[in-house]
Amino acid sequence: xxxxxxxxxxxxxxxxxxxxxxxxxxxxxxxxxxxxxxxxxxxxxxxxxxxxxxxxxxxxxxxxxxxxxxxxxxxxxxxxxxxxxxxxxxxxxxxxxxxxxxxxxxxxxxxxxxxxxxxxxxxxxxxxxxxxxxxxxxxxxxxxxxxxxxxxxxxxxxxxxxxxxxxxxxxxxxxxxxxxxxxxxxxxxxxxxxxxxxxxxxxxxxxxxxxxxxxxxxxxxxxxxxxxxxxxxxxxxxxxxxxxxxxxxxxxxxxxxxxxxx
Numbered sequence: 238x239x240x241x242x243x244x245x246x247x248x249x250x251x252x253x254x255x256x257x258x259x260x261x262x263x264x265x266x267x268x269x270x271x272x273x274x275x276x277x278x279x280x281x282x283x284x285x286x287x288x289x290x291x292x293x294x295x296x297x298x299x300x301x302x303x304x305x306x307x308x309x310x311x312x313x314x315x316x317x318x319x320x321x322x323x324x325x326x327x328x329x330x331x332x333x334x335x336x337x338x339x340x341x342x343x344x345x346x347x348x349x350x351x352x353x354x355x356x357x358x359x360x361x362x363x364x365x366x367x368x369x370x371x372x373x374x375x376x377x378x379x380x381x382x383x384x385x386x387x388x389x390x391x392x393x394x395x396x397x398x399x400x401x402x403x404x405x406x407x408x409x410x411x412x413x414x415x416x417x418x419x420x421x422x423x424x425x426x427x428x429x430x431x432x433x434x435x436x437x438x439x440x441x442x443x444x445x446x447x448x449x450x451x452x453x454x455x456x457x458x459x460x461x462x463x464x465x466x467x468x469x470x471x472x473x474x475x476x477x478x479x480x481x482x483x484x485x486x487x488x489x490x491x492x493x494x495x496x497x498x499x
Contacts, residue, residue: 240279243267246287248355250294254362255355266290302463303328303350306455313339313348324348328460337361338369338447341426346371346444347452349463356472360448366421370446372407373428376438378414379406383435393430402431413440 247258261267267274268288280287287294305328312323313336325331328350337349337360360367390399403419432439445452449470
C-alpha cells in the first residue's frame with residue numbers, strides 16, 4: 238500500500254474524523270516507528286508501526302461498501318439482548334461494519350454499510366448535506382398549506398427545528414397519496430413526526446436514494462457491493478463551506494465580465 242497522510246490512516250482505522258485524528262497527532266499520542274508523529278507526515282499502514290497511546294493500530298482491512306434494501310420491522314442498531322432481526326446480521330461481516338442512513342424499525346429501503354470510518358463521517362456529518370430521498374405513503378392527500386409548512390421546516394415535539402425539505406405529491410391513491418420527500422438531515426423519526434404535526438398519517442416510508450446512490454432494482458432483503466465509481470462519487474461530495482468558497486470567485490468573475498461589457 239502506498240504512503241498516505243497519517244490522519245487519513247487513523248480515520249480509516251476507526252479513530253474518528255480526520256480533524257480529530259490531527260488532534261491526536263498534535264497531542265503527541267501518535268508514534269510511527271518509535272518516533273513521535275507530526276502533522277502532515279505520511280506513512281504506509283502495511284509496513285510502518287503506527288501506535289496510538291502505546292497501542293498499535295489494527296492492520297488495514299479491505300474496504301467494504303455495501304448497499305442493502307432494509308425490510309420493514311428490522312433494526313438498524315446493534316442491541317445486545319434484543320431478539321429482533323438486525324441489518325448487521327443480514328450482510329457478510331456485518332458485525333465489523335457501520336451503517337449510514339439509519340431507518341426506524343417500521344421504515345424500509347436503502348441503507349449503506351461500510352468499514353470506512355472516514356466515509357461514514359463524511360456521509361453522516363451535517364456539513365456535507367447529503368440528500369436522502371424517500372417515497373412516503375399517507376392516508377389523506379395533503380393540502381397546499383400543509384406541504385408549504387413542511388417545506389419551510391417544523392418544530393418537532395422534542396424541540397428540534399427541522400431544516401427546509403422538498404415535499405411533492407407524486408400520485409394519489411384513493412383518498413391517500415404518495416409523496417416524494419428529499420431531506421439533508423436525518424433527525425430521529427423526522428418524517429413520521431413532521432407528518433403527525435401536520436395531521437397526516439404515514440402508512441409507509443421507503444428510502445430510494447442516499448446522496449448519489451440509488452436503491453434501483455435491489456429487492457427487499459438483498460444487498461450488493463458498490464462500484465468503484467459509486468464510492469468515488471460519495472467521497473467527492475464537498476462541504477457547503479467549500480462549495481461557497483469555490484462559487485465566490487466565479488461570481489466575482491461574472492460580475493467583472495458584466496462590468497467590462499458596460
